Amino acid sequence: MSAPRVRFAPSPTGSLHIGSARTALFNWLYARRHGGTFILRIDDTDAERSTEESTSSIFESMKWLGLDWDEGPYAQSDRLELYQERARQMIENGAAYFCYCSKEELAAKREAARKEGRPYRYDGTCRNLSDSERKRLDSEGRPKVARLKIEPDESILTPDLILGDVVFDSSTLDDFIFMKPDFTPLYNFSSAVDDADMNITHVIRGQDHLPNTPKQILISKALGMEPPKFAHLPMVHNARGQKLSKRDGAVGTLEFREMGFLPEALVNYLARLAWSAEGEQEIFTTEELKAKFDLDRVGKSPSRFDLKKLTWLNGQYMNEKPLSEKTEGAALFLNKAGYEPENAERLERIVEAVGDRLHTWPDIVTYGSYFFEEDGAYEFDPAAVKKWFRSEAELETVRAAESLIESIDPFEVDEIDKRMRAWAEERGEKLIRVLQPLRVAVTGKQVGPSLLETLEILGKESVLNRLERASEELPKMYAQKG
RNA sequence: GACCCCUUCGUCUAGCCUGGCCUAGGACACCAGCCUUUCACGCUGGCGACACGGGUUCAAAUCCCGUAGGGGUCACCA
Secondary structure (H helix, E strand, O other): OOOOEEEEOOOOOOOOEHHHHHHHHHHHHHHHHOOOEEEEEEOOOOOOOOOHHHHHHHHHHHHHHOOOOOEEEEEHHHOHHHHHHHHHHHHHOOOEEEEOOOHHHHHHHHHHHHHHOOOOOOOOOOOOOOHHHHHHHHHOOOOOEEEEOOOOOOEEEEEEOOOEEEEEEHHHOOOOEEEOOOOOEOHHHHHHHHHHHOOOOEEEEEHHHHHHHHHHHHHHHHOOOOOOEEEEEOOEEOOOOOEOOHHHOOOEHHHHHHOOOOHHHHHHHHHOOOEOOOOOOOOOOHHHHHHHOOHHHEOOOOEEOOHHHHHHHHHHHHHHOOHHHHHHHHHHHHHHOOOOOOOHHHHHHHHHHHHHHOOOOOHHHHHHHHHHOOOOOOOOOHHHHHHHOOOHHHHHHHHHHHHHHHHOOOOOHHHHHHHHHHHHHHOOOOHHHHHHHHHHHHHOOOOOOOHHHHHHHHOHHHHHHHHHHHHHHHHHHHHHOO
16 A cells, blocks of 8 residues: 555534544544554635634644644635636536525425435426526526536445444435535635645544535546545543533543643543554553554444543543653642642652552642642631541541641651650540541541652641641630531 | 434444454442551452344344434535
8 A cells, every 4th residue: 555645634614523532543543553644734715714723823732732743734715716726617517516506495495305304305496597587597697506416216335344344325415515616616625635735645533424425426527537545533522421511521632731630641642542453551651653543443333532541641640740740730720720839849748748649630639739828728628627627536546747847857757756656545546537637627628649748748837837826726626517 | 304423331442344263351430458647559359331123144333124223414604
Protein backbone atom coordinates (compact mmCIF):
# COMPACT_ATOMS: atom_id res chain seq x y z
CA MET A 1 0.00 0.00 0.00
CA SER A 2 1.31 3.40 -0.89
CA ALA A 3 1.41 5.98 1.87
CA PRO A 4 -2.10 7.05 2.84
CA ARG A 5 -3.27 10.62 2.77
CA VAL A 6 -5.97 11.35 5.28
CA ARG A 7 -7.65 14.53 6.34
CA PHE A 8 -9.53 15.95 9.27
CA ALA A 9 -12.07 18.46 8.04
CA PRO A 10 -13.97 20.17 10.83
CA SER A 11 -16.38 22.98 10.18
CA PRO A 12 -15.51 26.00 12.32
CA THR A 13 -18.93 26.49 13.83
CA GLY A 14 -18.03 25.96 17.45
CA SER A 15 -15.42 24.43 19.67
CA LEU A 16 -13.93 21.06 18.80
CA HIS A 17 -16.42 18.46 19.97
CA ILE A 18 -14.85 15.58 21.83
CA GLY A 19 -16.30 13.18 19.25
CA SER A 20 -14.62 15.15 16.49
CA ALA A 21 -11.41 15.07 18.47
CA ARG A 22 -11.66 11.29 18.40
CA THR A 23 -12.11 11.42 14.63
CA ALA A 24 -9.09 13.69 14.32
CA LEU A 25 -7.11 11.35 16.54
CA PHE A 26 -7.95 8.26 14.49
CA ASN A 27 -6.98 10.01 11.28
CA TRP A 28 -3.76 11.21 12.80
CA LEU A 29 -2.97 7.81 14.25
CA TYR A 30 -3.70 6.13 10.96
CA ALA A 31 -1.36 8.48 9.13
CA ARG A 32 1.35 8.07 11.73
CA ARG A 33 0.99 4.30 11.80
CA HIS A 34 1.37 3.97 8.05
CA GLY A 35 3.82 6.74 7.37
CA GLY A 36 1.12 8.75 5.67
CA THR A 37 0.15 12.38 5.53
CA PHE A 38 -2.32 14.02 7.89
CA ILE A 39 -4.03 17.02 6.37
CA LEU A 40 -6.05 19.63 8.19
CA ARG A 41 -8.77 21.26 6.21
CA ILE A 42 -11.26 23.76 7.50
CA ASP A 43 -14.64 23.14 5.88
CA ASP A 44 -15.93 26.67 6.14
CA THR A 45 -18.22 26.86 3.14
CA ASP A 46 -21.02 28.01 5.39
CA ALA A 47 -19.99 31.63 5.74
CA GLU A 48 -22.97 32.35 7.98
CA ARG A 49 -21.96 30.00 10.70
CA SER A 50 -18.18 29.85 10.42
CA THR A 51 -16.17 31.95 12.81
CA GLU A 52 -12.54 32.85 13.37
CA GLU A 53 -12.82 31.98 17.04
CA SER A 54 -13.96 28.49 16.20
CA THR A 55 -11.06 28.00 13.84
CA SER A 56 -8.51 29.09 16.37
CA SER A 57 -10.08 27.06 19.12
CA ILE A 58 -9.90 24.01 16.86
CA PHE A 59 -6.21 24.67 16.24
CA GLU A 60 -5.64 25.08 19.93
CA SER A 61 -7.49 21.88 20.75
CA MET A 62 -5.44 19.90 18.29
CA LYS A 63 -2.21 21.37 19.50
CA TRP A 64 -3.15 20.60 23.07
CA LEU A 65 -3.80 16.99 22.15
CA GLY A 66 -0.57 16.86 20.21
CA LEU A 67 -2.20 16.19 16.85
CA ASP A 68 0.18 17.88 14.46
CA TRP A 69 -0.74 18.13 10.80
CA ASP A 70 1.56 17.69 7.85
CA GLU A 71 -0.37 19.78 5.35
CA GLY A 72 -2.66 22.70 5.68
CA PRO A 73 -4.57 24.12 7.27
CA TYR A 74 -6.46 24.59 4.04
CA ALA A 75 -9.63 26.60 4.09
CA GLN A 76 -12.40 25.80 1.66
CA SER A 77 -13.24 29.46 1.53
CA ASP A 78 -9.91 29.94 -0.29
CA ARG A 79 -10.73 27.33 -2.87
CA LEU A 80 -13.96 28.69 -4.31
CA GLU A 81 -12.67 28.85 -7.86
CA LEU A 82 -11.91 25.15 -7.90
CA TYR A 83 -15.45 24.24 -6.88
CA GLN A 84 -16.96 26.65 -9.38
CA GLU A 85 -14.86 25.28 -12.17
CA ARG A 86 -15.85 21.71 -11.33
CA ALA A 87 -19.48 22.70 -11.03
CA ARG A 88 -19.45 24.29 -14.46
CA GLN A 89 -17.80 21.21 -15.82
CA MET A 90 -20.63 19.08 -14.44
CA ILE A 91 -23.32 21.32 -15.84
CA GLU A 92 -21.63 21.23 -19.22
CA ASN A 93 -21.28 17.50 -19.39
CA GLY A 94 -24.87 17.06 -18.30
CA ALA A 95 -24.14 15.43 -14.94
CA ALA A 96 -25.85 18.34 -13.25
CA TYR A 97 -28.38 21.04 -14.02
CA PHE A 98 -29.58 24.39 -12.80
CA CYS A 99 -32.76 24.51 -10.78
CA TYR A 100 -34.89 27.64 -10.54
CA CYS A 101 -37.35 26.43 -7.94
CA SER A 102 -37.58 28.85 -5.05
CA LYS A 103 -36.83 27.95 -1.51
CA GLU A 104 -40.47 28.60 -0.65
CA GLU A 105 -41.78 26.32 -3.38
CA LEU A 106 -39.54 23.55 -2.20
CA ALA A 107 -40.44 24.05 1.43
CA ALA A 108 -44.11 23.79 0.50
CA LYS A 109 -43.54 20.55 -1.38
CA ARG A 110 -41.54 19.16 1.49
CA GLU A 111 -44.30 20.05 3.89
CA ALA A 112 -46.94 18.47 1.67
CA ALA A 113 -44.92 15.27 1.46
CA ARG A 114 -44.52 15.25 5.20
CA LYS A 115 -48.23 15.63 5.74
CA GLU A 116 -49.02 12.78 3.40
CA GLY A 117 -46.44 10.73 5.21
CA ARG A 118 -44.32 10.01 2.17
CA PRO A 119 -40.60 10.66 1.92
CA TYR A 120 -39.76 13.93 0.24
CA ARG A 121 -37.58 13.95 -2.83
CA TYR A 122 -37.08 16.72 -5.31
CA ASP A 123 -39.63 16.21 -8.06
CA GLY A 124 -37.30 17.12 -10.91
CA THR A 125 -39.24 20.15 -12.09
CA CYS A 126 -36.15 21.79 -13.54
CA ARG A 127 -34.43 18.65 -14.62
CA ASN A 128 -35.57 18.76 -18.20
CA LEU A 129 -35.95 22.45 -18.83
CA SER A 130 -35.43 23.38 -22.46
CA ASP A 131 -32.73 25.83 -23.43
CA SER A 132 -35.28 28.50 -24.19
CA GLU A 133 -37.02 28.10 -20.86
CA ARG A 134 -33.69 28.31 -19.12
CA LYS A 135 -32.81 31.45 -21.06
CA ARG A 136 -36.12 33.00 -20.17
CA LEU A 137 -35.67 32.28 -16.45
CA ASP A 138 -32.13 33.58 -16.56
CA SER A 139 -33.22 36.77 -18.25
CA GLU A 140 -35.82 37.24 -15.52
CA GLY A 141 -32.93 37.11 -13.13
CA ARG A 142 -34.32 34.11 -11.26
CA PRO A 143 -31.88 32.74 -8.71
CA LYS A 144 -30.69 29.24 -9.50
CA VAL A 145 -28.96 26.41 -7.71
CA ALA A 146 -27.11 23.45 -9.18
CA ARG A 147 -28.41 19.93 -8.70
CA LEU A 148 -26.78 16.61 -9.39
CA LYS A 149 -28.64 14.38 -11.79
CA ILE A 150 -29.20 11.04 -10.15
CA GLU A 151 -30.45 8.04 -12.13
CA PRO A 152 -33.00 5.95 -10.26
CA ASP A 153 -32.75 2.25 -9.48
CA GLU A 154 -29.03 2.09 -9.29
CA SER A 155 -27.27 0.61 -6.35
CA ILE A 156 -24.44 2.63 -5.03
CA LEU A 157 -21.89 0.52 -3.30
CA THR A 158 -19.93 2.21 -0.57
CA PRO A 159 -17.18 -0.08 0.60
CA ASP A 160 -16.30 0.72 4.19
CA LEU A 161 -13.18 -0.41 5.98
CA ILE A 162 -15.05 -0.71 9.26
CA LEU A 163 -18.61 -1.56 8.33
CA GLY A 164 -17.98 -3.59 5.24
CA ASP A 165 -20.02 -2.98 2.09
CA VAL A 166 -22.99 -0.69 2.50
CA VAL A 167 -25.39 -0.45 -0.39
CA PHE A 168 -27.70 2.48 -1.08
CA ASP A 169 -30.42 2.56 -3.67
CA SER A 170 -30.16 5.70 -5.77
CA SER A 171 -33.96 5.91 -5.73
CA THR A 172 -33.82 6.87 -2.08
CA LEU A 173 -31.65 9.83 -3.01
CA ASP A 174 -32.87 12.86 -4.87
CA ASP A 175 -31.22 15.36 -7.17
CA PHE A 176 -29.58 17.19 -4.33
CA ILE A 177 -28.38 20.75 -4.48
CA PHE A 178 -24.63 21.21 -4.45
CA MET A 179 -24.21 24.86 -5.44
CA LYS A 180 -26.10 27.68 -3.79
CA PRO A 181 -27.66 30.63 -5.67
CA ASP A 182 -24.45 32.62 -5.13
CA PHE A 183 -22.65 29.78 -6.83
CA THR A 184 -20.80 28.70 -3.72
CA PRO A 185 -20.63 25.00 -2.90
CA LEU A 186 -22.47 22.96 -0.33
CA TYR A 187 -20.67 20.53 1.91
CA ASN A 188 -21.03 17.30 -0.04
CA PHE A 189 -19.67 18.90 -3.17
CA SER A 190 -16.72 20.82 -1.80
CA SER A 191 -15.82 17.86 0.30
CA ALA A 192 -15.80 15.40 -2.59
CA VAL A 193 -13.97 17.84 -4.85
CA ASP A 194 -11.33 18.53 -2.22
CA ASP A 195 -10.87 14.91 -1.29
CA ALA A 196 -10.19 14.21 -4.94
CA ASP A 197 -8.06 17.29 -5.50
CA MET A 198 -5.98 16.62 -2.40
CA ASN A 199 -5.55 12.98 -3.32
CA ILE A 200 -7.12 11.79 -0.11
CA THR A 201 -6.85 8.02 0.01
CA HIS A 202 -8.91 7.34 3.14
CA VAL A 203 -11.83 9.30 4.49
CA ILE A 204 -12.07 8.43 8.17
CA ARG A 205 -15.03 10.19 9.78
CA GLY A 206 -17.99 9.72 12.07
CA GLN A 207 -20.82 7.41 11.20
CA ASP A 208 -23.18 10.36 11.09
CA HIS A 209 -21.64 10.99 7.66
CA LEU A 210 -22.61 7.61 6.29
CA PRO A 211 -25.71 8.94 4.49
CA ASN A 212 -23.48 11.51 2.75
CA THR A 213 -21.18 8.90 1.37
CA PRO A 214 -23.21 7.77 -1.65
CA LYS A 215 -23.68 11.41 -2.63
CA GLN A 216 -19.98 12.06 -2.51
CA ILE A 217 -19.26 8.91 -4.44
CA LEU A 218 -21.68 10.06 -7.10
CA ILE A 219 -19.97 13.41 -7.31
CA SER A 220 -16.55 11.83 -7.59
CA LYS A 221 -17.79 9.65 -10.40
CA ALA A 222 -19.52 12.51 -12.17
CA LEU A 223 -16.19 14.27 -12.11
CA GLY A 224 -14.51 11.19 -13.47
CA MET A 225 -12.52 10.62 -10.32
CA GLU A 226 -11.97 7.56 -8.22
CA PRO A 227 -13.59 7.94 -4.77
CA PRO A 228 -11.38 7.47 -1.73
CA LYS A 229 -11.74 4.54 0.64
CA PHE A 230 -14.12 5.18 3.51
CA ALA A 231 -14.06 4.25 7.17
CA HIS A 232 -16.98 5.33 9.33
CA LEU A 233 -16.27 5.46 13.01
CA PRO A 234 -19.00 4.54 15.48
CA MET A 235 -20.43 7.48 17.37
CA VAL A 236 -19.46 8.61 20.83
CA HIS A 237 -22.55 8.69 23.01
CA ASN A 238 -23.55 10.07 26.36
CA ALA A 239 -24.43 7.95 29.38
CA ARG A 240 -27.91 7.39 28.00
CA GLY A 241 -26.68 6.18 24.65
CA GLN A 242 -27.47 9.25 22.61
CA LYS A 243 -25.38 11.70 20.69
CA LEU A 244 -23.17 13.62 23.06
CA SER A 245 -24.36 17.21 23.35
CA LYS A 246 -23.80 20.31 25.44
CA ARG A 247 -26.53 19.21 27.77
CA ASP A 248 -24.39 16.27 28.81
CA GLY A 249 -21.79 18.52 30.39
CA ALA A 250 -18.36 18.86 28.88
CA VAL A 251 -18.17 18.12 25.17
CA GLY A 252 -15.64 20.69 24.02
CA THR A 253 -12.09 19.37 23.94
CA LEU A 254 -10.70 22.41 25.71
CA GLU A 255 -13.22 22.00 28.50
CA PHE A 256 -11.36 18.87 29.50
CA ARG A 257 -8.23 20.92 29.86
CA GLU A 258 -10.18 23.30 32.09
CA MET A 259 -11.34 20.37 34.19
CA GLY A 260 -7.77 19.39 34.80
CA PHE A 261 -7.29 16.44 32.51
CA LEU A 262 -3.99 15.63 30.86
CA PRO A 263 -3.92 15.57 27.05
CA GLU A 264 -2.07 12.25 26.94
CA ALA A 265 -4.71 10.67 29.17
CA LEU A 266 -7.51 12.03 27.03
CA VAL A 267 -5.78 10.74 23.90
CA ASN A 268 -5.38 7.33 25.50
CA TYR A 269 -9.01 7.29 26.57
CA LEU A 270 -10.32 8.43 23.19
CA ALA A 271 -8.18 5.89 21.39
CA ARG A 272 -9.77 3.10 23.39
CA LEU A 273 -13.24 4.13 22.33
CA ALA A 274 -14.06 1.57 19.63
CA TRP A 275 -10.44 0.57 19.23
CA SER A 276 -8.50 -2.08 21.08
CA ALA A 277 -5.07 -3.56 20.71
CA GLU A 278 -4.22 -7.20 20.88
CA GLY A 279 -3.73 -8.24 24.46
CA GLU A 280 -5.16 -6.66 27.54
CA GLN A 281 -3.30 -3.41 27.70
CA GLU A 282 -5.24 -0.35 28.86
CA ILE A 283 -2.56 2.28 29.11
CA PHE A 284 -0.84 3.33 25.93
CA THR A 285 1.62 6.11 25.45
CA THR A 286 1.01 8.13 22.34
CA GLU A 287 4.09 6.51 20.82
CA GLU A 288 2.64 3.06 21.40
CA LEU A 289 -0.63 4.17 19.86
CA LYS A 290 1.20 5.42 16.80
CA ALA A 291 2.87 2.06 16.45
CA LYS A 292 -0.14 -0.14 17.14
CA PHE A 293 -3.22 1.63 15.88
CA ASP A 294 -5.02 0.32 12.85
CA LEU A 295 -8.46 0.41 11.34
CA ASP A 296 -8.89 -3.35 11.35
CA ARG A 297 -9.27 -3.33 15.11
CA VAL A 298 -11.88 -0.61 15.23
CA GLY A 299 -15.32 -1.82 16.30
CA LYS A 300 -18.70 -1.03 14.81
CA SER A 301 -20.84 -0.22 17.79
CA PRO A 302 -21.17 3.14 19.48
CA SER A 303 -19.48 3.76 22.80
CA ARG A 304 -20.54 5.81 25.78
CA PHE A 305 -18.30 8.43 27.22
CA ASP A 306 -17.34 7.44 30.76
CA LEU A 307 -15.85 10.24 32.80
CA LYS A 308 -14.93 7.86 35.62
CA LYS A 309 -12.70 5.78 33.46
CA LEU A 310 -11.10 8.89 32.03
CA THR A 311 -10.49 10.10 35.56
CA TRP A 312 -8.89 6.83 36.53
CA LEU A 313 -6.65 6.91 33.47
CA ASN A 314 -5.76 10.49 34.20
CA GLY A 315 -4.71 9.51 37.70
CA GLN A 316 -2.45 6.86 36.26
CA TYR A 317 -0.76 9.41 34.04
CA MET A 318 -0.65 11.94 36.85
CA ASN A 319 1.32 9.53 39.01
CA GLU A 320 3.95 9.16 36.33
CA LYS A 321 4.61 12.87 36.19
CA PRO A 322 7.80 14.21 37.71
CA LEU A 323 7.28 16.31 40.81
CA SER A 324 8.32 19.51 39.07
CA GLU A 325 5.63 19.12 36.43
CA LYS A 326 3.01 18.22 38.99
CA THR A 327 3.93 21.31 40.96
CA GLU A 328 3.58 23.50 37.91
CA GLY A 329 0.14 22.15 37.09
CA ALA A 330 -0.95 22.36 40.69
CA ALA A 331 0.09 26.01 40.86
CA LEU A 332 -1.97 26.77 37.80
CA PHE A 333 -5.11 25.20 39.16
CA LEU A 334 -4.60 26.61 42.61
CA ASN A 335 -4.52 30.02 40.98
CA LYS A 336 -7.70 29.28 39.12
CA ALA A 337 -9.35 28.41 42.41
CA GLY A 338 -8.24 31.76 43.80
CA TYR A 339 -5.25 30.63 45.85
CA GLU A 340 -1.82 32.14 45.57
CA PRO A 341 0.93 29.78 46.57
CA GLU A 342 3.78 32.24 46.95
CA ASN A 343 6.48 29.86 48.16
CA ALA A 344 7.59 27.51 45.36
CA GLU A 345 9.54 25.18 47.59
CA ARG A 346 6.68 24.84 50.03
CA LEU A 347 4.27 24.17 47.18
CA GLU A 348 6.47 21.39 45.91
CA ARG A 349 6.49 19.81 49.37
CA ILE A 350 2.72 20.02 49.49
CA VAL A 351 2.33 18.45 46.06
CA GLU A 352 4.69 15.70 47.08
CA ALA A 353 2.70 15.12 50.25
CA VAL A 354 -0.58 15.02 48.33
CA GLY A 355 1.06 12.38 46.17
CA ASP A 356 -1.12 9.97 44.25
CA ARG A 357 -4.30 11.55 45.53
CA LEU A 358 -4.05 13.75 42.47
CA HIS A 359 -6.34 12.30 39.79
CA THR A 360 -7.05 15.55 38.05
CA TRP A 361 -5.50 18.94 38.79
CA PRO A 362 -8.35 20.33 40.88
CA ASP A 363 -7.71 17.54 43.37
CA ILE A 364 -4.89 19.68 44.69
CA VAL A 365 -7.60 22.00 45.96
CA THR A 366 -9.64 19.17 47.44
CA TYR A 367 -6.69 17.81 49.36
CA GLY A 368 -4.61 20.84 50.05
CA SER A 369 -6.58 24.09 49.97
CA TYR A 370 -6.03 24.69 53.70
CA PHE A 371 -2.29 25.01 53.15
CA PHE A 372 -2.99 28.21 51.29
CA GLU A 373 -5.55 29.67 53.60
CA GLU A 374 -4.96 31.85 56.63
CA ASP A 375 -4.89 30.14 60.00
CA GLY A 376 -8.16 31.80 60.83
CA ALA A 377 -9.89 31.34 57.49
CA TYR A 378 -10.13 27.70 56.44
CA GLU A 379 -13.55 26.11 56.76
CA PHE A 380 -14.54 23.14 58.85
CA ASP A 381 -16.29 20.42 56.91
CA PRO A 382 -19.47 19.66 58.90
CA ALA A 383 -19.35 16.01 57.91
CA ALA A 384 -15.81 15.74 59.20
CA VAL A 385 -16.70 17.42 62.47
CA LYS A 386 -19.70 15.19 62.89
CA LYS A 387 -17.71 12.06 62.31
CA TRP A 388 -14.68 12.79 64.46
CA PHE A 389 -16.09 14.92 67.26
CA ARG A 390 -18.54 12.63 68.92
CA SER A 391 -18.01 13.66 72.52
CA GLU A 392 -16.34 16.19 74.75
CA ALA A 393 -13.25 13.98 74.73
CA GLU A 394 -12.20 15.02 71.25
CA LEU A 395 -12.47 18.69 72.08
CA GLU A 396 -10.34 18.01 75.09
CA THR A 397 -7.80 16.28 72.85
CA VAL A 398 -7.59 19.35 70.64
CA ARG A 399 -7.09 21.63 73.65
CA ALA A 400 -4.54 19.38 75.24
CA ALA A 401 -2.62 19.03 71.98
CA GLU A 402 -1.52 22.64 72.20
CA SER A 403 1.03 22.03 74.88
CA LEU A 404 2.19 18.85 73.18
CA ILE A 405 2.77 20.66 69.90
CA GLU A 406 4.48 23.45 71.79
CA SER A 407 6.96 21.00 73.23
CA ILE A 408 7.87 19.12 70.06
CA ASP A 409 11.35 20.07 68.94
CA PRO A 410 12.51 19.80 66.25
CA PHE A 411 9.09 20.16 64.65
CA GLU A 412 9.69 17.50 62.01
CA VAL A 413 7.90 14.38 60.85
CA ASP A 414 10.02 11.84 62.74
CA GLU A 415 9.91 13.69 66.00
CA ILE A 416 6.23 14.55 65.64
CA ASP A 417 5.54 10.89 64.93
CA LYS A 418 7.43 9.73 68.02
CA ARG A 419 5.85 12.22 70.36
CA MET A 420 2.36 11.78 68.93
CA ARG A 421 2.41 8.03 69.45
CA ALA A 422 3.70 8.37 72.97
CA TRP A 423 1.09 11.00 73.71
CA ALA A 424 -1.75 8.87 72.43
CA GLU A 425 -0.58 5.97 74.53
CA GLU A 426 -0.26 8.20 77.56
CA ARG A 427 -3.86 9.29 77.11
CA GLY A 428 -4.98 5.73 76.59
CA GLU A 429 -6.30 6.50 73.10
CA LYS A 430 -5.85 4.73 69.85
CA LEU A 431 -3.67 6.74 67.53
CA ILE A 432 -6.50 7.34 65.10
CA ARG A 433 -8.69 8.81 67.86
CA VAL A 434 -6.22 11.61 68.39
CA LEU A 435 -4.90 12.08 64.87
CA GLN A 436 -8.19 12.47 63.05
CA PRO A 437 -9.66 15.06 65.42
CA LEU A 438 -6.40 16.98 65.13
CA ARG A 439 -6.57 16.73 61.36
CA VAL A 440 -10.06 18.14 61.34
CA ALA A 441 -8.96 20.85 63.75
CA VAL A 442 -6.00 22.08 61.73
CA THR A 443 -7.24 21.41 58.18
CA GLY A 444 -11.01 21.43 58.49
CA LYS A 445 -11.12 18.22 56.48
CA GLN A 446 -11.07 14.53 57.18
CA VAL A 447 -9.07 13.65 54.09
CA GLY A 448 -5.62 14.65 53.01
CA PRO A 449 -1.97 13.72 53.13
CA SER A 450 -0.28 12.22 56.15
CA LEU A 451 -1.10 14.35 59.16
CA LEU A 452 2.49 14.29 60.36
CA GLU A 453 3.66 15.81 57.13
CA THR A 454 0.76 18.20 57.12
CA LEU A 455 1.79 19.46 60.56
CA GLU A 456 5.42 19.84 59.61
CA ILE A 457 4.55 21.76 56.44
CA LEU A 458 2.14 23.99 58.32
CA GLY A 459 4.81 24.67 60.96
CA LYS A 460 4.51 24.87 64.72
CA GLU A 461 3.25 28.39 64.93
CA SER A 462 0.49 27.91 62.40
CA VAL A 463 -0.58 24.62 63.96
CA LEU A 464 -0.82 26.31 67.33
CA ASN A 465 -2.92 29.11 65.91
CA ARG A 466 -5.19 26.63 64.24
CA LEU A 467 -5.63 24.54 67.33
CA GLU A 468 -6.58 27.60 69.23
CA ARG A 469 -9.15 28.63 66.69
CA ALA A 470 -10.53 25.09 66.50
CA SER A 471 -10.97 25.06 70.27
CA GLU A 472 -13.17 28.09 69.89
CA GLU A 473 -15.05 27.22 66.70
CA LEU A 474 -15.62 23.52 67.09
CA PRO A 475 -17.69 23.68 70.29
CA LYS A 476 -20.11 25.99 68.46
CA MET A 477 -20.60 23.48 65.69
CA TYR A 478 -20.71 20.76 68.24
CA ALA A 479 -23.44 22.63 70.08
CA GLN A 480 -25.38 23.29 66.91
CA LYS A 481 -25.80 19.69 66.05
CA GLY A 482 -26.73 18.96 69.63
C1' G B 1 -42.19 7.79 8.71
C1' A B 2 -38.14 6.54 4.95
C1' C B 3 -33.08 5.05 4.36
C1' C B 4 -28.76 3.28 6.78
C1' C B 5 -25.88 1.43 10.95
C1' C B 6 -25.45 -1.17 15.56
C1' U B 7 -26.50 -5.17 19.58
C1' U B 8 -21.01 -9.61 24.76
C1' C B 9 -20.90 -7.68 32.34
C1' G B 10 -23.86 -0.92 34.65
C1' U B 11 -19.62 1.19 31.23
C1' C B 12 -15.12 0.47 27.71
C1' U B 13 -13.94 -3.92 25.41
C1' A B 14 -11.40 -9.28 24.06
C1' G B 15 -13.35 -13.43 21.58
C1' C B 16 -16.80 -13.53 16.05
C1' C B 17 -14.05 -13.16 9.77
C1' U B 18 -10.86 -18.72 10.03
C1' G B 19 -17.47 -22.71 14.83
C1' G B 20 -14.80 -26.78 19.57
C1' C B 21 -9.02 -24.01 23.52
C1' C B 22 -15.44 -19.86 26.38
C1' U B 23 -17.67 -23.35 33.10
C1' A B 24 -16.87 -16.00 27.82
C1' G B 25 -10.98 -12.94 29.36
C1' G B 26 -9.32 -7.88 30.83
C1' A B 27 -10.26 -2.73 32.43
C1' C B 28 -13.45 1.20 34.84
C1' A B 29 -17.33 1.45 38.37
C1' C B 30 -19.51 -1.02 42.56
C1' C B 31 -19.06 -4.36 47.10
C1' A B 32 -15.88 -6.93 50.77
C1' G B 33 -11.10 -7.82 52.95
C1' C B 34 -5.86 -6.59 53.53
C1' C B 35 -2.30 -2.52 53.98
C1' U B 36 -2.89 2.15 56.57
C1' U B 37 -3.67 7.87 61.36
C1' U B 38 -7.94 9.52 57.26
C1' C B 39 -8.43 9.76 52.19
C1' A B 40 -5.97 8.10 48.01
C1' C B 41 -2.60 4.39 46.09
C1' G B 42 -1.57 -0.79 46.04
C1' C B 43 -2.94 -5.99 46.75
C1' U B 44 -6.71 -10.03 47.17
C1' G B 45 -11.54 -11.62 46.40
C1' G B 46 -16.72 -10.81 44.89
C1' C B 47 -20.77 -9.09 41.81
C1' G B 48 -21.69 -9.11 36.72
C1' A B 49 -22.86 -10.15 29.86
C1' C B 50 -23.19 -13.53 24.59
C1' A B 51 -30.89 -8.92 23.21
C1' C B 52 -34.75 -12.70 21.87
C1' G B 53 -36.64 -16.73 18.68
C1' G B 54 -35.79 -20.15 15.00
C1' G B 55 -32.49 -22.87 12.03
C1' U B 56 -27.47 -25.25 10.21
C1' U B 57 -23.97 -28.56 12.87
C1' C B 58 -21.61 -34.01 16.57
C1' A B 59 -20.64 -28.87 18.46
C1' A B 60 -22.66 -21.67 17.94
C1' A B 61 -21.09 -15.80 21.46
C1' U B 62 -19.00 -17.27 16.73
C1' C B 63 -22.54 -19.23 10.41
C1' C B 64 -27.90 -18.29 8.28
C1' C B 65 -33.00 -16.28 8.82
C1' G B 66 -36.47 -13.57 11.56
C1' U B 67 -38.06 -10.44 15.72
C1' A B 68 -37.16 -6.79 19.24
C1' G B 69 -34.42 -2.74 21.02
C1' G B 70 -30.99 1.30 20.37
C1' G B 71 -28.62 4.91 17.27
C1' G B 72 -27.64 8.05 12.94
C1' U B 73 -29.42 10.79 8.66
C1' C B 74 -33.20 12.88 6.03
C1' A B 75 -31.45 21.63 4.70
C1' C B 76 -30.07 26.61 -0.54
C1' C B 77 -25.81 23.18 7.71
C1' A B 78 -21.45 20.48 8.04
